[in-house]
Amino acid sequence: xxxxxxxxxxxxxxxxxxxxxxxxxxxxxxxxxxxxxxxxxxxxxxxxxxxxxxxxxxxxxxxxxxxxxxxxxxxxxxxxxxxxxxxxxxxxxxxxxxxxxxxxxxxxxxxxxxxxxxxxxxxxxxxxxxxxxxxxxxxxxxxxxxxxxxxxxxxxxxxxxxxxxxxxxxxxxxxxxxxxxxxxxxxxxxxxxxxxxxxxxxxxxxxxxxxxxxxxxxxxxxxxxxxxxxxxxxxxxxxxxxxxxxxxxxxxxxxxxxxxxxxxxxxxxxxxxxxxxxxxxxxxxxxxxxxxxxxxxxxxxxxxxxxxxxxxxxxxxxxxxxxxxxxxxxxxxxxxxx
Numbered sequence: 001x002x003x004x005x006x007x008x009x010x011x012x013x014x015x016x017x018x019x020x021x022x023x024x025x026x027x028x029x030x031x032x033x034x035x036x037x038x039x040x041x042x043x044x045x046x047x048x049x050x051x052x053x054x055x056x057x058x059x060x061x062x063x064x065x066x067x068x069x070x071x072x073x074x075x076x077x078x079x080x081x082x083x084x085x086x087x088x089x090x091x092x093x094x095x096x097x098x099x100x101x102x103x104x105x106x107x108x109x110x111x112x113x114x115x116x117x118x119x120x121x122x123x124x125x126x127x128x129x130x131x132x133x134x135x136x137x138x139x140x141x142x143x144x145x146x147x148x149x150x151x152x153x154x155x156x157x158x159x160x161x162x163x164x165x166x167x168x169x170x171x172x173x174x175x176x177x178x179x180x181x182x183x184x185x186x187x188x189x190x191x192x193x194x195x196x197x198x199x200x201x202x203x204x205x206x207x208x209x210x211x212x213x214x215x216x217x218x219x220x221x222x223x224x225x226x227x228x229x230x231x232x233x234x235x236x237x238x239x240x241x242x243x244x245x246x247x248x249x250x251x252x253x254x255x256x257x258x259x260x261x262x263x264x265x266x267x268x269x270x271x272x273x274x275x276x277x278x279x280x281x282x283x284x285x286x287x288x289x290x291x292x293x294x295x296x297x298x299x300x301x302x303x304x305x306x307x308x309x310x311x312x313x314x315x316x317x318x319x320x321x322x323x324x325x326x327x328x329x330x331x332x333x334x335x336x337x338x
Contacts, residue, residue, distance in 0.1 A: 006086025013079035024145045030218045052330040054226045061223030080109040090128045091121045113139030156213040160232040163206040167235035174241030175294040182300045193256040204264040211270035233329035237322040240268045248311035254301045283323035287333040
């Protein structure tokens with residue numbers, strides 16, 4: 001009996017099983033302690049190595065996902081091998097009757113986890129037969145949870161890019177977004193921003209779903225898009241700054257429905273609340289203000305610059321968090337230049 005190997009294997013299995021269940025099943029838990037540190041380390045390493053090159057960073061999400069799965073397999077494999085090494089003997093060869101060496105233990109654990117055994121080695125007692133059954137169970141559970149996790153993450157990635165392209169399709173800056181929604185005034189035109197209700201309702205719904213997906217799968221923060229128009233880390237600030245202009249930069253009697261604006265801002269707030277899971281900190285300074293002169297050139301009614309600046313001072317913490325999102329995804333403010 002080798003108690004050190006037995007204890008080490010048991011502890012390692014406990015840690016990796018908790019990490020798998022934490023990451024794949026705990027909706028509000030975010031990434032497990034091992035998965036979270038792996039994600040952060042890979043992302044920071046790629047940023048340093050690439051100098052924030054978007055093509056390289058676009059590999060971060062797939063790389064982290066693949067490395068997470070590989071880490072779980074390796075730790076389960078190593079944990080069970082150490083556990084079987086704690087017996088005297090736990091496994092013997094069916095051909096020679098000799099005690100399994102380290103190679104034999106690794107081999108036995110591998111085929112027991114994924115193929116339910118082929119008879120080259122056999123447990124020596126009932127307790128090791130039970131341990132072998134649990135080895136098979138963890139392998140089957142890992143495959144099931146791993147496949148479900150991958151499919152859920154990839155589906156969420158597609159949805160976040162769809163949300164981003166919808167936002168940037170309406171405007172690649174907050175001022176452009178607001179200007180797109182302005183219908184002008186005239187006998188033949190719908191007045192003001194009345195046509196915005198449906199797009200804002202749709203974006204609010206998409207962003208609420210995106211926030212829940214980021215809370216459940218923090219790895220989404222590391223799926224970087226080569227094209228800024230497909231990056232949710234840029235689309236969310238564009239949308240929120242546009243909402244700020246609607247709320248504080250346009251006269252009350254000219255703006256969209258205030259209830260709809262606040263509902264959409266609430267969805268942005270839910271998204272920002274998920275940032276702690278990805279270790280994204282607010283920026284030290286506030287970003288530049290939206291340029292109301294651009295809107296005035298398009299005929300959009302606005303408040304004075306002084307009144308708008310005073311309103312933005314109360315939103316400095318929120319806007320610093322938005323700037324933190326942009327920088328954490330290796331972009332710059334304003335999110336997209338025309």
